Amino acid sequence: DAGVTQSPTHLIKTRGQHVTLRCSPISGHKSVSWYQQVLGQGPQFIFQYYEKEERGRGNFPDRFSARQFPNYSSELNVNALLLGDSALYLCASSRGQGFLSSYNEQFFGPGTRLTVL
Amino acid sequence: TQLLEQSPQFLSIQEGENLTVYCNSSSVFSSLQWYRQEPGEGPVLLVTVVTGGEVKKLKRLTFQFGDARKDSSLHITAAQPGDTGLYLCAGPGVRSQGNLIFGKGTKLSVKP
Numbered sequence: 001d002a003g004v005t006q007s008p009t010h011l012i013k014t015r016g017q018h019v020t021l022r023c024s025p026i027s028g029h030k031s032v033s034w035y036q037q038v039l040g041q042g043p044q045f046i047f048q049y050y051e052k053e054e055r056g057r058g059n060f061p062d063r064f065s066a067r068q069f070p071n072y073s074s075e076l077n078v079n080a081l082l083l084g085d086s087a088l089y090l091c092a093s094s095r096g097q098g099f100l101s102s103y104n105e106q107f108f109g110p111g112t113r114l115t116v117l
Numbered sequence: 118t119q120l121l122e123q124s125p126q127f128l129s130i131q132e133g134e135n136l137t138v139y140c141n142s143s144s145v146f147s148s149l150q151w152y153r154q155e156p157g158e159g160p161v162l163l164v165t166v167v168t169g170g171e172v173k174k175l176k177r178l179t180f181q182f183g184d185a186r187k188d189s190s191l192h193i194t195a196a197q198p199g200d201t202g203l204y205l206c207a208g209p210g211v212r213s214q215g216n217l218i219f220g221k222g223t224k225l226s227v228k229p
Binding site for chain 2: 004033035040043044045050058092094106108109110111
């Protein structure tokens with residue numbers, strides 16, 4: 001079975017531009033979470049979507065938005081890019097909304113490396 | 118605010134040595150997870166510890182959850198170059214959000 005897939009793998013943008021990152025969860029998983037991992041740091045939670053609805057939001061500005069589609073894939077959008085948005089953006093999928101059970105383990109994709117110049 | 122602090126931040130050792138990395142918090146966590154992340158990849162779950170005092174073994178890796186559920190450790194016996202990577206501990210954040218809180222990680226390099 002395919003794991004979590006993310007596209008693109010790498011992306012270079014300039015300040016002020018907009019970016020859309022995509023994620024396809026593992027088949028049968030209905031929840032997608034997005035994390036930002038700045039170099040030298042652990043991942044930071046941005047959003048969780050479950051059944052196409054936002055179920056959680058981390059401490060990120062309104063420039064960050066996301067949505068989940070009927071097939072459970074997801075997009076993360078970032079407007080008005082800043083240099084500090086340069087990071088690895090990780091998508092994780094799980095069967096349900098909760099976490100930390102064998103039923104609901106989060107599986108991470110390889111990430112999209114975003115560089116803002 | 119729940120925070121997870123990991124130490125050391127960097128560790129460079131020779132093949133065959135033993136090592137321990139730590140994950141500490143001032144907050145009680147209902148459970149903690151350990152992940153390993155290799156360059157260009159997402160984190161991969163190694164283990165989840167749930168009960169205070171719990172010890173879990175995964176081949177040469179031994180994970181321990183503190184009695185008070187505020188800390189955890191990862192011990193690697195006879196490290197191999199394949200153990201090289203970033204080791205992250207994570208715990209549950211706000212239950213309704215389903216998010217994970219991560220530490221900054223320990224970057225381990227095992228030299229042949």
